Amino acid sequence: MSEKFDAILSSANLPQSGGLLYLRLRNLIAQSIDEGFLAPGDGLPSERDIAQMTGLSRVTVRKALGQLVSEGVLFQRHGSGTFVTQQVERFEQSLSTLTSFSEDMARRDMELRSQWLDRGIYAPAPEEMVILGLAGDEKVARVGRLRIANGVPLAVERAAIAASILPDPQSITHSLYAKLNETGHRPVRALQRIAAVNLDQKNAALLGVAPGSASLRIERTAYLASGRVVEFTRSIYRGDAYDFVAELRDAKS
Incomplete structure:
Protein backbone atom coordinates (compact mmCIF):
# COMPACT_ATOMS: atom_id res chain seq x y z
CA MET A 1 0.00 0.00 0.00
CA SER A 2 1.09 3.58 -0.69
CA GLU A 3 2.05 5.72 2.31
CA LYS A 4 1.48 8.82 0.18
CA PHE A 5 -2.05 7.67 -0.57
CA ASP A 6 -2.68 7.07 3.14
CA ALA A 7 -1.51 10.62 3.83
CA ILE A 8 -3.82 11.97 1.11
CA LEU A 9 -6.79 10.19 2.68
CA SER A 10 -5.97 11.39 6.18
CA SER A 11 -5.63 15.03 5.13
CA ALA A 12 -8.60 15.19 2.76
CA ASN A 13 -11.20 16.51 5.28
CA LEU A 14 -13.94 14.89 3.20
CA PRO A 15 -16.72 15.21 5.83
CA GLN A 16 -16.35 19.01 5.56
CA SER A 17 -16.40 18.96 1.75
CA GLY A 18 -19.42 19.84 -0.33
CA GLY A 19 -21.30 17.43 -2.58
CA LEU A 20 -22.03 13.74 -2.21
CA LEU A 21 -19.37 12.28 0.08
CA TYR A 22 -19.05 8.94 -1.72
CA LEU A 23 -18.39 10.77 -5.00
CA ARG A 24 -15.79 12.97 -3.31
CA LEU A 25 -14.01 9.86 -2.08
CA ARG A 26 -14.42 8.15 -5.45
CA ASN A 27 -12.85 11.14 -7.20
CA LEU A 28 -10.01 11.35 -4.66
CA ILE A 29 -9.09 7.70 -5.23
CA ALA A 30 -9.34 8.04 -9.01
CA GLN A 31 -7.16 11.16 -8.93
CA SER A 32 -4.57 9.37 -6.79
CA ILE A 33 -4.39 6.63 -9.42
CA ASP A 34 -4.12 9.14 -12.28
CA GLU A 35 -1.30 10.99 -10.52
CA GLY A 36 0.64 7.80 -9.74
CA PHE A 37 0.17 7.66 -5.98
CA LEU A 38 -1.50 4.28 -6.53
CA ALA A 39 -0.03 1.98 -9.19
CA PRO A 40 -1.67 -0.96 -11.02
CA GLY A 41 -1.81 -3.93 -8.67
CA ASP A 42 -1.52 -1.81 -5.51
CA GLY A 43 -3.84 -2.74 -2.70
CA LEU A 44 -6.03 -0.14 -0.98
CA PRO A 45 -6.51 0.05 2.77
CA SER A 46 -9.50 -1.85 4.13
CA GLU A 47 -12.93 -0.23 4.26
CA ARG A 48 -12.56 0.16 8.01
CA ASP A 49 -9.13 1.80 7.69
CA ILE A 50 -10.33 4.20 4.98
CA ALA A 51 -13.31 5.12 7.14
CA GLN A 52 -11.03 5.85 10.10
CA MET A 53 -8.62 7.91 7.99
CA THR A 54 -11.32 9.99 6.32
CA GLY A 55 -13.96 10.23 9.05
CA LEU A 56 -16.54 8.76 6.65
CA SER A 57 -18.92 5.92 7.39
CA ARG A 58 -18.10 2.43 6.09
CA VAL A 59 -21.31 2.57 4.05
CA THR A 60 -20.01 5.66 2.26
CA VAL A 61 -16.59 4.07 1.73
CA ARG A 62 -18.16 0.87 0.39
CA LYS A 63 -20.28 2.86 -2.05
CA ALA A 64 -17.26 4.80 -3.35
CA LEU A 65 -15.21 1.64 -3.83
CA GLY A 66 -18.16 -0.10 -5.47
CA GLN A 67 -18.46 2.75 -7.96
CA LEU A 68 -14.81 2.39 -8.98
CA VAL A 69 -15.14 -1.40 -9.19
CA SER A 70 -18.12 -1.05 -11.52
CA GLU A 71 -16.05 1.31 -13.69
CA GLY A 72 -13.21 -1.20 -13.89
CA VAL A 73 -10.76 1.09 -12.10
CA LEU A 74 -10.55 -1.21 -9.06
CA PHE A 75 -11.18 -4.90 -8.53
CA GLN A 76 -11.90 -6.85 -5.37
CA ARG A 77 -10.53 -10.27 -4.52
CA HIS A 78 -12.55 -12.15 -1.93
CA GLY A 79 -10.61 -12.42 1.31
CA SER A 80 -7.74 -10.30 0.03
CA GLY A 81 -9.04 -6.76 -0.45
CA THR A 82 -9.38 -4.08 -3.11
CA PHE A 83 -6.73 -3.47 -5.77
CA VAL A 84 -6.00 -1.10 -8.65
CA THR A 85 -6.82 -2.68 -11.99
CA GLN A 86 -4.01 -3.16 -14.49
CA GLN A 87 -5.00 -1.32 -17.67
CA VAL A 88 -3.93 -3.11 -20.83
CA GLU A 89 -3.33 -2.29 -24.45
CA ARG A 90 -5.70 -3.87 -26.94
CA PHE A 91 -4.59 -6.65 -29.27
CA GLU A 92 -5.93 -7.58 -32.66
CA GLN A 93 -6.12 -11.35 -33.10
CA SER A 94 -6.73 -12.89 -36.51
CA LEU A 95 -9.34 -15.64 -36.77
CA SER A 96 -7.92 -16.95 -40.04
CA THR A 97 -4.72 -18.57 -38.70
CA LEU A 98 -4.38 -21.46 -36.26
CA THR A 99 -1.75 -20.42 -33.69
CA SER A 100 -1.15 -20.88 -30.00
CA PHE A 101 -1.20 -18.13 -27.38
CA SER A 102 2.57 -18.57 -26.95
CA GLU A 103 3.13 -18.02 -30.67
CA ASP A 104 0.85 -14.96 -30.71
CA MET A 105 2.74 -13.29 -27.87
CA ALA A 106 6.17 -14.22 -29.30
CA GLN A 115 0.55 -19.71 -13.86
CA TRP A 116 -0.37 -23.37 -13.82
CA LEU A 117 -3.89 -24.13 -12.65
CA ASP A 118 -3.95 -27.81 -13.59
CA ARG A 119 -1.71 -30.44 -15.24
CA GLY A 120 -2.90 -33.99 -14.75
CA ILE A 121 -4.55 -37.16 -16.00
CA TYR A 122 -8.23 -37.70 -15.17
CA ALA A 123 -11.27 -39.77 -15.95
CA PRO A 124 -12.99 -37.85 -18.76
CA ALA A 125 -16.20 -35.92 -18.34
CA PRO A 126 -19.04 -36.98 -20.65
CA GLU A 127 -18.51 -33.92 -22.87
CA GLU A 128 -14.80 -34.69 -23.20
CA MET A 129 -15.55 -38.30 -24.13
CA VAL A 130 -17.89 -37.20 -26.92
CA ILE A 131 -15.76 -34.40 -28.37
CA LEU A 132 -12.41 -36.23 -28.15
CA GLY A 133 -13.93 -39.57 -29.22
CA LEU A 134 -12.72 -41.44 -26.15
CA ALA A 135 -13.68 -44.98 -25.18
CA GLY A 136 -15.05 -45.64 -21.70
CA ASP A 137 -11.71 -46.82 -20.29
CA GLU A 138 -9.59 -43.99 -21.73
CA LYS A 139 -8.22 -41.07 -19.72
CA VAL A 140 -7.92 -37.39 -20.53
CA ALA A 141 -5.05 -34.98 -19.93
CA ARG A 142 -6.14 -31.57 -18.68
CA VAL A 143 -3.93 -28.51 -18.91
CA GLY A 144 -5.11 -25.31 -17.23
CA ARG A 145 -3.14 -22.06 -17.24
CA LEU A 146 -3.43 -18.37 -16.52
CA ARG A 147 -1.66 -16.68 -19.43
CA ILE A 148 0.31 -13.55 -18.54
CA ALA A 149 2.00 -11.22 -21.04
CA ASN A 150 4.33 -8.41 -19.95
CA GLY A 151 3.12 -8.98 -16.40
CA VAL A 152 -0.59 -8.58 -17.29
CA PRO A 153 -2.99 -11.55 -16.99
CA LEU A 154 -4.82 -11.81 -20.32
CA ALA A 155 -6.48 -15.22 -20.56
CA VAL A 156 -7.47 -18.36 -18.69
CA GLU A 157 -7.00 -21.51 -20.80
CA ARG A 158 -8.25 -24.98 -19.97
CA ALA A 159 -7.40 -27.66 -22.53
CA ALA A 160 -8.35 -31.33 -22.74
CA ILE A 161 -6.37 -33.85 -24.81
CA ALA A 162 -6.60 -37.63 -24.94
CA ALA A 163 -4.07 -39.13 -22.52
CA SER A 164 -2.95 -41.48 -25.28
CA ILE A 165 -1.71 -38.40 -27.15
CA LEU A 166 -0.46 -36.46 -24.10
CA PRO A 167 0.41 -39.05 -21.42
CA ASP A 168 2.73 -36.66 -19.55
CA PRO A 169 1.12 -33.20 -19.22
CA GLN A 170 3.65 -32.34 -16.50
CA SER A 171 6.32 -32.28 -19.22
CA ILE A 172 4.80 -29.17 -20.84
CA THR A 173 7.07 -26.30 -19.96
CA HIS A 174 5.96 -23.54 -22.30
CA SER A 175 3.73 -24.24 -25.30
CA LEU A 176 1.15 -27.00 -25.62
CA TYR A 177 1.36 -26.83 -29.41
CA ALA A 178 5.16 -27.16 -29.28
CA LYS A 179 4.73 -30.31 -27.21
CA LEU A 180 2.13 -31.72 -29.60
CA ASN A 181 4.40 -30.88 -32.52
CA GLU A 182 7.21 -32.94 -30.96
CA THR A 183 5.04 -36.05 -31.06
CA GLY A 184 3.50 -35.39 -34.48
CA HIS A 185 0.12 -34.36 -33.06
CA ARG A 186 0.00 -30.64 -33.79
CA PRO A 187 -3.48 -29.72 -35.11
CA VAL A 188 -3.84 -28.53 -38.69
CA ARG A 189 -7.29 -26.95 -38.44
CA ALA A 190 -9.80 -25.94 -35.79
CA LEU A 191 -13.33 -24.72 -35.21
CA GLN A 192 -13.81 -21.87 -32.74
CA ARG A 193 -16.95 -20.58 -31.10
CA ILE A 194 -16.78 -17.13 -29.53
CA ALA A 195 -19.33 -15.70 -27.11
CA ALA A 196 -19.45 -12.58 -24.96
CA VAL A 197 -19.83 -13.40 -21.25
CA ASN A 198 -19.50 -11.62 -17.93
CA LEU A 199 -16.72 -12.90 -15.71
CA ASP A 200 -17.60 -14.93 -12.65
CA GLN A 201 -15.79 -14.24 -9.40
CA LYS A 202 -13.19 -17.02 -9.84
CA ASN A 203 -12.04 -16.03 -13.33
CA ALA A 204 -12.25 -12.32 -12.53
CA ALA A 205 -9.88 -12.83 -9.59
CA LEU A 206 -7.42 -14.69 -11.84
CA LEU A 207 -7.52 -11.95 -14.48
CA GLY A 208 -7.34 -9.13 -11.95
CA VAL A 209 -10.59 -7.41 -12.95
CA ALA A 210 -13.97 -6.91 -11.32
CA PRO A 211 -16.54 -9.73 -11.28
CA GLY A 212 -19.06 -9.13 -14.02
CA SER A 213 -16.48 -7.55 -16.35
CA ALA A 214 -16.87 -8.25 -20.05
CA SER A 215 -14.91 -11.16 -21.47
CA LEU A 216 -14.78 -13.42 -24.50
CA ARG A 217 -15.32 -17.15 -24.09
CA ILE A 218 -13.69 -19.17 -26.85
CA GLU A 219 -14.19 -22.90 -27.38
CA ARG A 220 -11.67 -24.45 -29.77
CA THR A 221 -11.98 -27.95 -31.21
CA ALA A 222 -8.77 -28.76 -33.10
CA TYR A 223 -8.16 -31.58 -35.57
CA LEU A 224 -5.28 -33.63 -36.91
CA ALA A 225 -4.84 -34.12 -40.66
CA SER A 226 -6.56 -37.49 -40.24
CA GLY A 227 -9.70 -35.76 -38.99
CA ARG A 228 -9.29 -36.92 -35.38
CA VAL A 229 -9.99 -34.33 -32.69
CA VAL A 230 -6.75 -33.70 -30.81
CA GLU A 231 -7.65 -30.75 -28.57
CA PHE A 232 -10.71 -29.28 -26.89
CA THR A 233 -9.94 -25.96 -25.19
CA ARG A 234 -12.10 -23.49 -23.34
CA SER A 235 -10.53 -20.05 -22.89
CA ILE A 236 -11.63 -16.84 -21.24
CA TYR A 237 -10.06 -13.65 -22.64
CA ARG A 238 -10.25 -10.21 -21.08
CA GLY A 239 -12.79 -8.16 -23.00
CA ASP A 240 -10.74 -4.99 -22.56
CA ALA A 241 -7.69 -6.53 -24.23
CA TYR A 242 -8.79 -8.30 -27.39
CA ASP A 243 -10.34 -7.52 -30.76
CA PHE A 244 -10.79 -10.60 -32.93
CA VAL A 245 -10.52 -9.86 -36.64
CA ALA A 246 -11.66 -11.96 -39.60
CA GLU A 247 -11.21 -11.22 -43.29
CA LEU A 248 -14.40 -11.76 -45.29
CA ARG A 249 -14.64 -12.34 -49.06
CA ASP A 250 -17.61 -12.08 -51.38
CA ALA A 251 -19.09 -15.56 -51.76
CA LYS A 252 -19.50 -14.94 -55.48
CA SER A 253 -15.87 -13.99 -56.09
Whole structure:
Protein backbone atom coordinates (compact mmCIF):
# COMPACT_ATOMS: atom_id res chain seq x y z
CA MET A 1 0.00 0.00 0.00
CA SER A 2 1.09 3.58 -0.69
CA GLU A 3 2.05 5.72 2.31
CA LYS A 4 1.48 8.82 0.18
CA PHE A 5 -2.05 7.67 -0.57
CA ASP A 6 -2.68 7.07 3.14
CA ALA A 7 -1.51 10.62 3.83
CA ILE A 8 -3.82 11.97 1.11
CA LEU A 9 -6.79 10.19 2.68
CA SER A 10 -5.97 11.39 6.18
CA SER A 11 -5.63 15.03 5.13
CA ALA A 12 -8.60 15.19 2.76
CA ASN A 13 -11.20 16.51 5.28
CA LEU A 14 -13.94 14.89 3.20
CA PRO A 15 -16.72 15.21 5.83
CA GLN A 16 -16.35 19.01 5.56
CA SER A 17 -16.40 18.96 1.75
CA GLY A 18 -19.42 19.84 -0.33
CA GLY A 19 -21.30 17.43 -2.58
CA LEU A 20 -22.03 13.74 -2.21
CA LEU A 21 -19.37 12.28 0.08
CA TYR A 22 -19.05 8.94 -1.72
CA LEU A 23 -18.39 10.77 -5.00
CA ARG A 24 -15.79 12.97 -3.31
CA LEU A 25 -14.01 9.86 -2.08
CA ARG A 26 -14.42 8.15 -5.45
CA ASN A 27 -12.85 11.14 -7.20
CA LEU A 28 -10.01 11.35 -4.66
CA ILE A 29 -9.09 7.70 -5.23
CA ALA A 30 -9.34 8.04 -9.01
CA GLN A 31 -7.16 11.16 -8.93
CA SER A 32 -4.57 9.37 -6.79
CA ILE A 33 -4.39 6.63 -9.42
CA ASP A 34 -4.12 9.14 -12.28
CA GLU A 35 -1.30 10.99 -10.52
CA GLY A 36 0.64 7.80 -9.74
CA PHE A 37 0.17 7.66 -5.98
CA LEU A 38 -1.50 4.28 -6.53
CA ALA A 39 -0.03 1.98 -9.19
CA PRO A 40 -1.67 -0.96 -11.02
CA GLY A 41 -1.81 -3.93 -8.67
CA ASP A 42 -1.52 -1.81 -5.51
CA GLY A 43 -3.84 -2.74 -2.70
CA LEU A 44 -6.03 -0.14 -0.98
CA PRO A 45 -6.51 0.05 2.77
CA SER A 46 -9.50 -1.85 4.13
CA GLU A 47 -12.93 -0.23 4.26
CA ARG A 48 -12.56 0.16 8.01
CA ASP A 49 -9.13 1.80 7.69
CA ILE A 50 -10.33 4.20 4.98
CA ALA A 51 -13.31 5.12 7.14
CA GLN A 52 -11.03 5.85 10.10
CA MET A 53 -8.62 7.91 7.99
CA THR A 54 -11.32 9.99 6.32
CA GLY A 55 -13.96 10.23 9.05
CA LEU A 56 -16.54 8.76 6.65
CA SER A 57 -18.92 5.92 7.39
CA ARG A 58 -18.10 2.43 6.09
CA VAL A 59 -21.31 2.57 4.05
CA THR A 60 -20.01 5.66 2.26
CA VAL A 61 -16.59 4.07 1.73
CA ARG A 62 -18.16 0.87 0.39
CA LYS A 63 -20.28 2.86 -2.05
CA ALA A 64 -17.26 4.80 -3.35
CA LEU A 65 -15.21 1.64 -3.83
CA GLY A 66 -18.16 -0.10 -5.47
CA GLN A 67 -18.46 2.75 -7.96
CA LEU A 68 -14.81 2.39 -8.98
CA VAL A 69 -15.14 -1.40 -9.19
CA SER A 70 -18.12 -1.05 -11.52
CA GLU A 71 -16.05 1.31 -13.69
CA GLY A 72 -13.21 -1.20 -13.89
CA VAL A 73 -10.76 1.09 -12.10
CA LEU A 74 -10.55 -1.21 -9.06
CA PHE A 75 -11.18 -4.90 -8.53
CA GLN A 76 -11.90 -6.85 -5.37
CA ARG A 77 -10.53 -10.27 -4.52
CA HIS A 78 -12.55 -12.15 -1.93
CA GLY A 79 -10.61 -12.42 1.31
CA SER A 80 -7.74 -10.30 0.03
CA GLY A 81 -9.04 -6.76 -0.45
CA THR A 82 -9.38 -4.08 -3.11
CA PHE A 83 -6.73 -3.47 -5.77
CA VAL A 84 -6.00 -1.10 -8.65
CA THR A 85 -6.82 -2.68 -11.99
CA GLN A 86 -4.01 -3.16 -14.49
CA GLN A 87 -5.00 -1.32 -17.67
CA VAL A 88 -3.93 -3.11 -20.83
CA GLU A 89 -3.33 -2.29 -24.45
CA ARG A 90 -5.70 -3.87 -26.94
CA PHE A 91 -4.59 -6.65 -29.27
CA GLU A 92 -5.93 -7.58 -32.66
CA GLN A 93 -6.12 -11.35 -33.10
CA SER A 94 -6.73 -12.89 -36.51
CA LEU A 95 -9.34 -15.64 -36.77
CA SER A 96 -7.92 -16.95 -40.04
CA THR A 97 -4.72 -18.57 -38.70
CA LEU A 98 -4.38 -21.46 -36.26
CA THR A 99 -1.75 -20.42 -33.69
CA SER A 100 -1.15 -20.88 -30.00
CA PHE A 101 -1.20 -18.13 -27.38
CA SER A 102 2.57 -18.57 -26.95
CA GLU A 103 3.13 -18.02 -30.67
CA ASP A 104 0.85 -14.96 -30.71
CA MET A 105 2.74 -13.29 -27.87
CA ALA A 106 6.17 -14.22 -29.30
CA ARG A 107 5.19 -12.60 -32.60
CA ARG A 108 4.46 -9.39 -30.66
CA ASP A 109 7.80 -9.61 -28.78
CA MET A 110 5.97 -9.83 -25.46
CA GLU A 111 7.32 -11.55 -22.37
CA LEU A 112 5.06 -14.54 -21.67
CA ARG A 113 4.67 -16.63 -18.55
CA SER A 114 2.03 -18.98 -17.25
CA GLN A 115 0.55 -19.71 -13.86
CA TRP A 116 -0.37 -23.37 -13.82
CA LEU A 117 -3.89 -24.13 -12.65
CA ASP A 118 -3.95 -27.81 -13.59
CA ARG A 119 -1.71 -30.44 -15.24
CA GLY A 120 -2.90 -33.99 -14.75
CA ILE A 121 -4.55 -37.16 -16.00
CA TYR A 122 -8.23 -37.70 -15.17
CA ALA A 123 -11.27 -39.77 -15.95
CA PRO A 124 -12.99 -37.85 -18.76
CA ALA A 125 -16.20 -35.92 -18.34
CA PRO A 126 -19.04 -36.98 -20.65
CA GLU A 127 -18.51 -33.92 -22.87
CA GLU A 128 -14.80 -34.69 -23.20
CA MET A 129 -15.55 -38.30 -24.13
CA VAL A 130 -17.89 -37.20 -26.92
CA ILE A 131 -15.76 -34.40 -28.37
CA LEU A 132 -12.41 -36.23 -28.15
CA GLY A 133 -13.93 -39.57 -29.22
CA LEU A 134 -12.72 -41.44 -26.15
CA ALA A 135 -13.68 -44.98 -25.18
CA GLY A 136 -15.05 -45.64 -21.70
CA ASP A 137 -11.71 -46.82 -20.29
CA GLU A 138 -9.59 -43.99 -21.73
CA LYS A 139 -8.22 -41.07 -19.72
CA VAL A 140 -7.92 -37.39 -20.53
CA ALA A 141 -5.05 -34.98 -19.93
CA ARG A 142 -6.14 -31.57 -18.68
CA VAL A 143 -3.93 -28.51 -18.91
CA GLY A 144 -5.11 -25.31 -17.23
CA ARG A 145 -3.14 -22.06 -17.24
CA LEU A 146 -3.43 -18.37 -16.52
CA ARG A 147 -1.66 -16.68 -19.43
CA ILE A 148 0.31 -13.55 -18.54
CA ALA A 149 2.00 -11.22 -21.04
CA ASN A 150 4.33 -8.41 -19.95
CA GLY A 151 3.12 -8.98 -16.40
CA VAL A 152 -0.59 -8.58 -17.29
CA PRO A 153 -2.99 -11.55 -16.99
CA LEU A 154 -4.82 -11.81 -20.32
CA ALA A 155 -6.48 -15.22 -20.56
CA VAL A 156 -7.47 -18.36 -18.69
CA GLU A 157 -7.00 -21.51 -20.80
CA ARG A 158 -8.25 -24.98 -19.97
CA ALA A 159 -7.40 -27.66 -22.53
CA ALA A 160 -8.35 -31.33 -22.74
CA ILE A 161 -6.37 -33.85 -24.81
CA ALA A 162 -6.60 -37.63 -24.94
CA ALA A 163 -4.07 -39.13 -22.52
CA SER A 164 -2.95 -41.48 -25.28
CA ILE A 165 -1.71 -38.40 -27.15
CA LEU A 166 -0.46 -36.46 -24.10
CA PRO A 167 0.41 -39.05 -21.42
CA ASP A 168 2.73 -36.66 -19.55
CA PRO A 169 1.12 -33.20 -19.22
CA GLN A 170 3.65 -32.34 -16.50
CA SER A 171 6.32 -32.28 -19.22
CA ILE A 172 4.80 -29.17 -20.84
CA THR A 173 7.07 -26.30 -19.96
CA HIS A 174 5.96 -23.54 -22.30
CA SER A 175 3.73 -24.24 -25.30
CA LEU A 176 1.15 -27.00 -25.62
CA TYR A 177 1.36 -26.83 -29.41
CA ALA A 178 5.16 -27.16 -29.28
CA LYS A 179 4.73 -30.31 -27.21
CA LEU A 180 2.13 -31.72 -29.60
CA ASN A 181 4.40 -30.88 -32.52
CA GLU A 182 7.21 -32.94 -30.96
CA THR A 183 5.04 -36.05 -31.06
CA GLY A 184 3.50 -35.39 -34.48
CA HIS A 185 0.12 -34.36 -33.06
CA ARG A 186 0.00 -30.64 -33.79
CA PRO A 187 -3.48 -29.72 -35.11
CA VAL A 188 -3.84 -28.53 -38.69
CA ARG A 189 -7.29 -26.95 -38.44
CA ALA A 190 -9.80 -25.94 -35.79
CA LEU A 191 -13.33 -24.72 -35.21
CA GLN A 192 -13.81 -21.87 -32.74
CA ARG A 193 -16.95 -20.58 -31.10
CA ILE A 194 -16.78 -17.13 -29.53
CA ALA A 195 -19.33 -15.70 -27.11
CA ALA A 196 -19.45 -12.58 -24.96
CA VAL A 197 -19.83 -13.40 -21.25
CA ASN A 198 -19.50 -11.62 -17.93
CA LEU A 199 -16.72 -12.90 -15.71
CA ASP A 200 -17.60 -14.93 -12.65
CA GLN A 201 -15.79 -14.24 -9.40
CA LYS A 202 -13.19 -17.02 -9.84
CA ASN A 203 -12.04 -16.03 -13.33
CA ALA A 204 -12.25 -12.32 -12.53
CA ALA A 205 -9.88 -12.83 -9.59
CA LEU A 206 -7.42 -14.69 -11.84
CA LEU A 207 -7.52 -11.95 -14.48
CA GLY A 208 -7.34 -9.13 -11.95
CA VAL A 209 -10.59 -7.41 -12.95
CA ALA A 210 -13.97 -6.91 -11.32
CA PRO A 211 -16.54 -9.73 -11.28
CA GLY A 212 -19.06 -9.13 -14.02
CA SER A 213 -16.48 -7.55 -16.35
CA ALA A 214 -16.87 -8.25 -20.05
CA SER A 215 -14.91 -11.16 -21.47
CA LEU A 216 -14.78 -13.42 -24.50
CA ARG A 217 -15.32 -17.15 -24.09
CA ILE A 218 -13.69 -19.17 -26.85
CA GLU A 219 -14.19 -22.90 -27.38
CA ARG A 220 -11.67 -24.45 -29.77
CA THR A 221 -11.98 -27.95 -31.21
CA ALA A 222 -8.77 -28.76 -33.10
CA TYR A 223 -8.16 -31.58 -35.57
CA LEU A 224 -5.28 -33.63 -36.91
CA ALA A 225 -4.84 -34.12 -40.66
CA SER A 226 -6.56 -37.49 -40.24
CA GLY A 227 -9.70 -35.76 -38.99
CA ARG A 228 -9.29 -36.92 -35.38
CA VAL A 229 -9.99 -34.33 -32.69
CA VAL A 230 -6.75 -33.70 -30.81
CA GLU A 231 -7.65 -30.75 -28.57
CA PHE A 232 -10.71 -29.28 -26.89
CA THR A 233 -9.94 -25.96 -25.19
CA ARG A 234 -12.10 -23.49 -23.34
CA SER A 235 -10.53 -20.05 -22.89
CA ILE A 236 -11.63 -16.84 -21.24
CA TYR A 237 -10.06 -13.65 -22.64
CA ARG A 238 -10.25 -10.21 -21.08
CA GLY A 239 -12.79 -8.16 -23.00
CA ASP A 240 -10.74 -4.99 -22.56
CA ALA A 241 -7.69 -6.53 -24.23
CA TYR A 242 -8.79 -8.30 -27.39
CA ASP A 243 -10.34 -7.52 -30.76
CA PHE A 244 -10.79 -10.60 -32.93
CA VAL A 245 -10.52 -9.86 -36.64
CA ALA A 246 -11.66 -11.96 -39.60
CA GLU A 247 -11.21 -11.22 -43.29
CA LEU A 248 -14.40 -11.76 -45.29
CA ARG A 249 -14.64 -12.34 -49.06
CA ASP A 250 -17.61 -12.08 -51.38
CA ALA A 251 -19.09 -15.56 -51.76
CA LYS A 252 -19.50 -14.94 -55.48
CA SER A 253 -15.87 -13.99 -56.09
